[in-house]
Structure formats: C-alpha cells, structure tokens
Amino acid sequence: MEKSVETRAQIVAAADRLFYERGFEHTSFTAIADAVQISRGNFYYYFKTKDDILAAVIESRLAATRRMLQQWEAEAPEPMGRIRRFIHVVLDNGPDIRNFGCPVGTLTAELAKLDHPCRPAATALFTMFRTWLGCQFAALGREAEANALALHVLAFSQGIATLSNALGDENFVRREVERLEAWLDAGASSRSPHQ
C-alpha cells in the first residue's frame, strides 16, 4: 500500500513534467510509463484513462501552488513583498519558461483548443493566483479594485512568459519585470496611479 502511493506520485510527477515540456496531447502513455520505468500494464493499475492522469496532475499542481503561496506568505509578511514574489517567478523559472512557457497558461490554452473536460480544473489554477493576489491588494487598502489589479498582474506575467518563450530574450524579461515592479511601487503609494 505504501509502495502504491509512492508509485502513483511518481507517475503524476513524471506526467506533470512531460505535459509541461511536450504538451498534454503530445505525451503518450508509453512516454510516461518509460519515465517512471514501469510497464504499461502496471500503469493501468493506477490510472484507467489519460484524462484521469491529467486530472491528477492538475490536482497535484493545485496543491503545489497552494503550498507555494503559503510559503510566500511566510517568507514575506508584507503584501508588497508577496506580490513582488509572484512577479519574480518569471525570473526564477527563467530557463523553463523560455523553453516551455508558463505551465498554467500553456495548459489552459491547450485544453481550450481540445475542448477538454479538465479545462475548468486548469482554469482554477489561474483563479487561485488571482484570488491570492487580490487578497494582497486588498490588504494594501485597494479592496475595490483588488480583483482588477490582480488580473492585471496576472495578465502582465502571462505576456512576459509568452514572449519569453517565443523570443528567448532574457533582457526583455528583466526589463518588463522592472516595469511591472515600478507600476506596483507607484500604485502602492498613490491612490489610483494607473486609473
């Protein structure tokens, strides 16, 4: 029983990475099974369909994101520092994003095109960030616009990730991160700096 839990986790971890690097559809059962070094027969003991794996991967990402946000909260007690933490993700994960884009953005885009049943679950990843960012802006006394500000930060980051992936220009990423930080700093001190 202990072993089965571990194997399952390994499958999810391998699928998670492969879905990110190659895309969901382009990743075959065989590729996942090979990565975990188990037979395809054994594989079906854990997951019956490919959609089941995807659901598990998304659930795992949701849990991982929740943990990451909690850690950010612990490490940065002030809302500004927390938001800055989020903004810097695109720099911290620079190489991955340059190679494969944002894991959230690219997955939701793919599932939208596939009209996949797991699409809402993937969207929940976005919502989790939005809610969290919204809370930080609310804590800054911007309750009324908290959601809009959160979405702005989210969208800005997505744009950076997309172009980083397309052009591979690290300087561009740094420049835009600075721009977003400057916007953030200006906004925290004045009431409505960017209308």
Add this chain to the structure above:
Amino acid sequence: MEKSVETRAQIVAAADRLFYERGFEHTSFTAIADAVQISRGNFYYYFKTKDDILAAVIESRLAATRRMLQQWEAEAPEPMGRIRRFIHVVLDNGPDIRNFGCPVGTLTAELAKLDHPCRPAATALFTMFRTWLGCQFAALGREAEANALALHVLAFSQGIATLSNALGDENFVRREVERLEAWLDAGASSRSPHQ
C-alpha cells in the same frame, strides 16, 4: 492549373482555421480534407507532409499580416492611431480570442513544445508585429526605446489574450485595453513616462 491554385488556397485556409481552433497536432489530415470536401488522396497531390501544410499556413499568415499592417497604415496616418489599431485587435477579435486565444501566441507555444522545425517561421509572425510597432514608436521620436516599447505592447496584448481565453471575461479585456491606451497616451506626451 487555375483550379489547382484555388483548391490549394482552400486547403490552406481550412488548415489555418483548424490549426487555430484545435491546435496543429490535434488536427488530422482527414479533418482538413473533410473541411475542403476533397478526398485524402487528392489532398496529397497538393501537400506531401503535414509539415508542408503548416509551412504554407504560416506563410499565408505572414502575408495576411503584412496586408493588415499596410491597411492600418493607410487608415491611420499617425503612429498613435496605428498603435491603437493594434491594441484594439484583442477587442475586434474578441470572440475568437476568448475561444481559441491569440493565433500567434498559441501556435508558437505549441510549436515550442513540439520542438517543431517551423517554430522560427511562427516566431517571425511575432517579429513582424514587433518591427512594425517599433517603427511607429520611432516615428513618435522614441527611437532609442522603440524596440522595448514595441515588445511591451506585444507582451501586454499577449497577456490579455491568454487571460481572455482562460477566464472569458470581456470586461477584463476592455479594462486592460483602456489601461494600455492610457499608458500609451501618457508615454507619447512625456519623455519617459514609465521609467
């Protein structure tokens, strides 16, 4: 001969749309042939491999983009109006972007994950917009930062498109477009409005 050119164009048009709506990999030969109402055998008379179709589709998109930019230049003689035209695309194509994302962004992201030989060609679509936007900013007297400003507008639009597709929130799109326009207006009057 005349007929063949027309059929070829129809194939490219159908593939273009299907690649956009369903993604490149998820679109089969059969699906394209069905859309054009020709047999699969006839299909191979025009294109030998799937990559050939993709290359033709990208080339077609490049040509279409070139035409669109020229039209914008004709319709809006001033750089500011032209840039605004670009910014408004995300509103003009609202439903498509909500359903399928940005055609350029989602294609480059997919090809990056597939490590596809056509990836550079797809990136050229981005570069075409960047160059054009850069020219407009240069015409505004911002030669030194023209490229950076162009990339900012491009990234911002990509972010809007990604979140529009993920969340389907039309109000968000309008809000962010206004924000970007405000940034543009502020930037044109002052030397360096955003650092």
Add this chain to the structure above:
DNA sequence: GTCTATAGACCGATAGAC
C-alpha cells in the same frame, strides 16, 4: 497521348484502452 486533378485502397506505426 499526355498532363492535371481526383479518388481510394493500402501500409506500418502507434495511439489509447482493457
């Protein structure tokens, strides 16, 4: 009779599913 365009049988490989 040649050339263009079309159709459809057919192939090996591999996918997901059980």
Add this chain to the structure above:
DNA sequence: GTCTATCGGTCTATAGAC
C-alpha cells in the same frame, strides 16, 4: 499482452481537358 482505431504517408488507377 492484445485489441481496435486512427494516425501520417505511399501507391496506383482513372477521368477528362487539351
């Protein structure tokens, strides 16, 4: 480990215009 469907891709046959 086997099954079936479908994938991208190849091949040949043929219909009609010139």
